[in-house]
Amino acid sequence: MEEISRKFPDGFAWGSATAAYQIEGAWNEGGKGPSIWDTYSHAKGNVKKGENGDVACDHYNRVETDVQLMKELGLKSYRFSISWPRVQPAGTGETNAEGIAFYNKLIDTLLENGIEPLVTLYHWDLPQALLDDFGGFLSEKIVGAFVQYAEICFNLFGDRVKNWITFNEPWCVCGHGYATGLHAPGDLSDPGRKPYIAAHHLLLAHAYAVEAYRKNFQQEQKGKIGITLNAEWWEPVSDDPRDVVAANRAIEFSLGWFADPVFLSGDYPDCMKKTCGDRLPRFTEEESRLLKGSSDFFGLNHYSTHYAGRQNPCVAIQTLPHEVALLFHSSGSYRKAFKSLFSVIVGNNYLKDIGVLTYPNDAEWTYTDMGWAVVPWGLRKLLLYIQNRYAPEGGIIITENGCAMKEKNREEALDPNSSPALAKLKFFHGYISEVHQAISEGANVKGYYAWSFMDNFEWSLGYHPRFGLVHVDYKSQERTVRPVGKWYSKLSKENEIPPLSFVK
Numbered sequence: 001m002e003e004i005s006r007k008f009p010d011g012f013a014w015g016s017a018t019a020a021y022q023i024e025g026a027w028n029e030g031g032k033g034p035s036i037w038d039t040y041s042h043a044k045g046n047v048k049k050g051e052n053g054d055v056a057c058d059h060y061n062r063v064e065t066d067v068q069l070m071k072e073l074g075l076k077s078y079r080f081s082i083s084w085p086r087v088q089p090a091g092t093g094e095t096n097a098e099g100i101a102f103y104n105k106l107i108d109t110l111l112e113n114g115i116e117p118l119v120t121l122y123h124w125d126l127p128q129a130l131l132d133d134f135g136g137f138l139s140e141k142i143v144g145a146f147v148q149y150a151e152i153c154f155n156l157f158g159d160r161v162k163n164w165i166t167f168n169e170p171w172c173v174c175g176h177g178y179a180t181g182l183h184a185p186g187d188l189s190d191p192g193r194k195p196y197i198a199a200h201h202l203l204l205a206h207a208y209a210v211e212a213y214r215k216n217f218q219q220e221q222k223g224k225i226g227i228t229l230n231a232e233w234w235e236p237v238s239d240d241p242r243d244v245v246a247a248n249r250a251i252e253f254s255l256g257w258f259a260d261p262v263f264l265s266g267d268y269p270d271c272m273k274k275t276c277g278d279r280l281p282r283f284t285e286e287e288s289r290l291l292k293g294s295s296d297f298f299g300l301n302h303y304s305t306h307y308a309g310r311q312n313p314c315v316a317i318q319t320l321p322h323e324v325a326l327l328f329h330s331s332g333s334y335r336k337a338f339k340s341l342f343s344v345i346v347g348n349n350y351l352k353d354i355g356v357l358t359y360p361n362d363a364e365w366t367y368t369d370m371g372w373a374v375v376p377w378g379l380r381k382l383l384l385y386i387q388n389r390y391a392p393e394g395g396i397i398i399t400e401n402g403c404a405m406k407e408k409n410r411e412e413a414l415d416p417n418s419s420p421a422l423a424k425l426k427f428f429h430g431y432i433s434e435v436h437q438a439i440s441e442g443a444n445v446k447g448y449y450a451w452s453f454m455d456n457f458e459w460s461l462g463y464h465p466r467f468g469l470v471h472v473d474y475k476s477q478e479r480t481v482r483p484v485g486k487w488y489s490k491l492s493k494e495n496e497i498p499p500l501s502f503v504k
Contacts, residue, residue, distance in 0.1 A: 006436045006497045013116070013447030014492035015077030016070070016469055017400055019123035019168070021053045022456040024083065026060035030098035033089025035125035036136070037459075040184035045333040051462030057454060058477050063106050069470065069479060070453065071113040074493035078115050079399060079449050080106070081123035081168065084149055091127030092145050100156055107160050118399070118449070119157065120165040120228070121150055121209070124173060124183065124459075131185055137173065137198035146205035147212055154217045162223040164213065165299055165399065166206045169230040170258045174199040179350040180340045182330055182460050188339060192348020193279050200281040203261055207290040227262060228299030228399045231255035233378035233385075237309035237359040247308040250356040251385070259298075263390040266292035275353050297394035297446065298386060302401050303370075305378030307359040319360055326371050332460040366423070369404040369465050376430035383438040383445060395446040398435065402451035403427045404458070404465035413471050416483035424484045429500055436497065450488055454479060 021037045028034070041052035059066055070078055084091065086099035110117050126136050134141045150166070158164075167173070176183035178194040187194060206227055213225050234250040236243040252260070252269040260269050266288030267273075272280055283291065309315075324341065331337035344351050365373045379401065386396055405420035405427075407413040415421055432448065439445050455468035463474060469485035472478070481489075490498045 006433070008436065008495050008497075009439065010495075011446075012495060013077045013397070013449075014488075014495070015075050015079055015116075015118065015447065015449040016073075016453035016488075017079035017118075017449040017451050018059075018081075018453050018456060019120070019125075020081045020083035020086070021056070021123070021125040022452075022458070023057040023059040023454070024086075025053065025055040025058045027052075027054045029060070030086070030102065031089060031096040032083065032099055033085035033091070033096075034128040035083065035085045036128050036131050036184040037125050039128050040186060045335050046184075046186060047332040047460050048462045048464065051457070053457045055474075056457045057472055057474075060102065062477070063102075063109055066454075066479070067106075067109045067113055067115065069481070070110075070115055073469070073481065073485060073489040075115055075453075076492060077118055077163075077447065077449070078110055078453070079118040079120065079165075081120035081125075082153060083125050084122065085125065085127040085129075087152060088127065088149055089129075091130035091133075092148060095152060103157060107157055111160060116163070117161050118163045118165065119153075119161045120168050121153060122146070122166065123168040126184075136185065137177075137201050138194060140201060140204075142201050143205045143208055147208045150209040151212055151216070154213055154221070158217050158221040158223060162221070164223060164225040165228050166209050166225065167202060168228050168399075169301055170199060170202050170206075170227070171230055171254055173202060175350060179343070180327075181336065181343065182332075182340060186336075188343045191343045191350060192353070195350040196276060196280050199257060200283075203258065203291060204287060206262070207287065207294045210294040211290055224296040224394065226295040226297040226299050226394065226397075227258070228301055229255060229258050230301040230303075230400075231382060232303065233305040233375070233382040234308040234356075235305060235378065235381070237307040240310070243309035246310050246356045250306075250308045250354060253354045253356075259386075259390060261288070261291045262293075262295050263298065263392055264292070266290075272353075275355070279348065295392070295394075298390060298392035298396045299399040300382075300386065300396055301399055301451070302379050302382055303403075304368075304372035305375035306373070307361065308356050309359050311355070311357050315359055316357055319358055322360075323358065329371050330460065332462075336460075368427070369406040370461075372403075374403070374427055374430070376427075376434045379431050380434035380438040380441075380443075383435065383443040384441060387438075387443040392444070395444040397447040397449070398445065399449050400451040401431055401448065402467050404467045407466060410471060410473060410480075413466070413482060414480060421483045424482065425487055425500060428484055428488060429497065432491070432497060 174195045179191045181188040234247040236247040256269040328337040412418045454470035455466040455472040458465045
């Protein structure tokens with residue numbers, strides 16, 4: 001049966017995304033200070049094969065050619081992050097002229113090529129000095145430090161940057177940083193308290209930075225500012241009310257942890273307050289007032305879906321091997337995985353607080369190279385959930401969605417008829433089709449950013465997973481557009497979903 005093409009609303013933003021630490025390289029060049037990811041990745045056992053972001057994609061030295069490739073792909077927008085220690089090497093105080101010049105060049109080059117920048121202020125690379133000086137996000141001092149840094153960026157770049165994101169994926173910052181230990185700083189000393197403390201200070205830093213932008217910059221610069229939250233969809237395993245409650249609880253303990261304070265009530269979900277007691281910090285009335293409504297749009301990163309339900313010992317035993325295998329797959333080493341597993345089993349832990357059981361996946365689901373299930377309808381359900389629960393005035397922007405598929409070599413990656421190339425194409429076609437359906441059902445979605453523009457350093461997994469629309473040969477730094485990149489290019493240029501057969 002012939003496919004029916006589907007147009008998106010006029011003005012829909014098509015783009016791709018990256019992050020500073022994952023692509024820039026030049027980790028100790030141009031006056032940049034060390035970040036917690038420099039420190040974390042240089043320590044043995046934290047990243048697979050001992051890899052790090054020292055060179056990455058060498059984007060720091062390849063801005064012009066990378067932006068030219070974006071232009072050729074027809075991207076209307078590009079989401080990137082600013083490295084805090086490249087702008088402020090010590091996290092406070094003096095700025096770095098060479099780092100500022102780099103971002104000025106990137107922003108100007110984008111605009112000269114008709115590409116709108118969407119800038120993330122924090123994508124996980126905290127200045128190491130702030131962790132050393134006062135504990136980073138575990139201290140209230142991070143609020144003032146972040147606001148100072150944000151104001152520097154607004155002042156330096158806000159005349160040209162009209163779309164800002166304060167934080168990328170706070171759940172990963174706090175959950176992986178302090179509950180699983182899979183991300184920097186990898187602190188597992190108190191996984192029942194520290195994730196909540198870090199999240200509390202992160203939310204306050206967001207709120208006060210937004211207040212500063214709205215008071216001092218927004219009227220003149222006429223930009224928008226928001227936050228990006230990551231969320232998987234949790235589907236009830238049955239219609240049993242206990243399973244429905246469990247699935248809702250899983251969403252509230254992950255997405256709601258950050259979305260409720262910003263988009264709904266200025267406070268945490270009730271289920272979190274009841275479960276965590278005094279381990280969960282409290283907002284003052286003034287802080288709640290600042291938080292509520294502190295985002296001009298709802299930034300969303302989404303990758304997969306799970307079945308969730310009530311506790312069941314038999315099911316727990318059945319799913320345990322898969323959950324443990326996924327943990328080991330996501331860890332930089334067996335030592336790291338065992339430490340993470342031990343922290344969940346012994347004592348209080350945020351993950352234990354969730355209290356929801358993940359049920360077996362559908363037998364027909366396929367998986368990415370990350371071990372994540374490919375479930376396009378989960379994104380549609382999540383978009384409609386966000387629209388119905390939060391009704392964000394500025395709409396929803398999908399700031400990340402994408403996949404890595406296992407590729408044997410460069411030739412297989414670039415062959416449009418290879419299994420990984422076809423799987424990657426089907427992923428994007430399926431998920432973007434569900435975005436279109438969600439819009440037709442009432443979700444106010446304003447844009448979609450593919451993760452990622454090019455292959456890059458994927459945190460604790462190093463360089464093995466390849467998410468890019470563009471393939472990167474890390475030895476030569478040669479960039480080559482994948483078949484799915486050509487498909488996405490047609491989509492971006494025509495604002496209409498191309499048929500799957502387009503790249504064959």
